[in-house]
Amino acid sequence: MTDAAGIRVVAIADADSFVKWSAALLGSVPGLRPHLLLVRTPLTASVEQQRTALAGTGLRSEDVTRVGFAEAAGWLEGQRPDVVLLAGRGPFVRLMGRVIDSLRHRPVTVSGLPGMAIPAQRGALDYRRHTDLLVVHSHREQRAFAELGRHIGVAVPTALATLPFARRRERMLRPERIRVEALAARPGGVAVAERPARPVAVRPPATDIVFAAQALVPVAREERAEIAATLVRAAEADPARRVVVKLRSRPGESETHLERDPYTELLPTRRPKNLVYSHGSMASALESAAGLVTVSSTAAIEALALGIPVIALDSFGVSKSLLNTVFVGSGLLGGRSEVVGGRFRHPHPEWLRDNYFHAEAESTWWDRVQELVALRRAGALPARRLPAARGGALHAAWHRASVLGREDRTLGGSLALTIGAPATRMLSAVRRRSEPTDGGTWADAATDYTLEPNPFHDSIRR
Incomplete structure (x- = not known):
């Protein structure tokens, strides 16, 4: 350390x-x-x-x-x-x-x-x-x-x-991209590439379409089903390429956010053979990717850093609640027909510096x-201590039990959850009705912040 x-x-x-x-x-x-x-x-x-x-x-x-x-x-x-x-x-x-x-x-x-x-x-x-x-x-x-x-x-x-x-980095060389060390004009005007003196590592051609699944967006089951149907169409349109559904968890594992309608349930059991699941790292999935599809996953930035083009799906709109307003002006927004056709995009250069690059x-x-x-x-940095919980020991017990779930085995935690859960739901409803008037709403795409509670109903308790 x-x-x-x-x-x-x-x-x-x-x-x-x-x-x-x-x-x-x-x-x-x-x-x-x-x-x-x-x-x-x-x-x-x-x-x-x-x-x-x-x-x-x-x-x-x-x-x-x-x-x-x-x-x-x-x-x-x-x-x-x-x-x-x-x-x-x-x-x-x-x-x-x-x-x-x-x-x-x-x-x-x-x-x-x-x-x-x-x-x-x-x-x-x-x-x-x-x-x-x-x-x-x-x-x-x-x-x-x-x-x-x-x-x-x-x-x-x-x-x-x-x-x-x-971070910007190069993928390992592929056969169709043999590294050019220099171009030399020979008699007759023919330009040739000088190959490296030593062999270089190669990977299979990058042809995959990788879909970065997200737990939170889109929320509606019918919209997630539309994405699933688009992935099937993309696989059927070109059986020579794989459509890879990159998942965050295996059965029985938890994710950061609760996924209510997983793609494993929305995709047909008898799907095209070239429509496959991946549970490995995103970096591994991108090694053979020709393009990445997502609604608003950070995987888009990971792909762009590798020079892989992206489609940020705007088929369901562009809004804060879809977490995709960040892509406005990027040139990456596109619809389901672009996915099926494999028409991926590179970002506008002027968007990059302000947005992660x-x-x-x-x-x-x-x-x-x-x-x-x-x-x-040197003793010159005062501690930024948390104040005592409002509501005292009962509120502290509720918070601890909310985060730890079954890992909290205290009687106080169980009691606090019994009393606190209904009160929390009521308070959240009141907060949602108290909409701000100065633009910081989830419905206002003109600002980059929100003052309202998030709309995802994404409890830590599972």
Whole structure:
């Protein structure tokens, strides 16, 4: 857990997407040897999901420790990290923040979101308001969270990072793209390519259409069924190419978000042989991809970093509730007929810098972390402690039980859930009826933030 500067770093995570993000983010820091602490919740990644998430990050299985919530504080006291990266959904971050508050040796706390975060959501910022630093991944996100913070009175320092699994890189060479080292004009005006002196690794031709499935969008079953039908049509249109449905979990595994209508149920049992499922990493799926299809998955950015064209489906509209307003102006939006025809798009260059493809030198999050560590060691960085829970011990017990699910075996937690669940539903309904009047609604596509609660009804309890 130590780099050349002697900074000890631990990421605390549970769900698969946060495991992937935190491992890749910390793995991108030269010389850093971080550790990953997986806390058991209903969302905690399985061993197989963990293996997939760690692929290519530099972290190994021995760099991961799995603990129950009750063990986390003791483990952290023993390790005394200088930095803790809180990597989970908002309620998990707040719960682990209370653990951090109990430590004698207080680390710098960093938080962030594992992918594209447009629109910037009120809950995403509010749950992380007591961390020392919020990592964002684009200039647009930085502006959106700053504007959101001004509206709700929350000031959290932000720092820019490149999406760690979406750095620009080249795929291994394919036979139809033999590397040209130089072009030399010979007598007669014939230009020839000089091949490398040594053999180069090759992969099969990239012909796959990869579909990045999402749990949250679209919400309606009939719209998800339309996507499934489009994938079948795409497979039937060209039996020589594979249509790969990239899934986040296997049967029995949990995901970060609850998927109510999985594509495994919507696709026909007797589907075309070239329509297949993939449970491996997105990086592996993209190795043979000619194009990627999604509604709004961060996999689009991962594909673009490899030079793979994308279709961001706009067949159901472009709105905050589809999480696809980020693609306005990108040139990537397209419909189902484009998917079937394989007419994928490359992004407009002017869209890139503001949206996840800024210069590497502008990603200064680790510099900021080092500054915060120096301040904390000098006693010049006050702790951003969580205040006591409104509602006292009963509310604290409800929050703990909501995050931990069956992992919380306390009588207080069971009692709090019995009393608190109906009250929470009522409060959420009241908040949804109290619509803001200054543009921060889910229906207003003109802003990059929301003041309303999110509309996905995506409980952590499973």
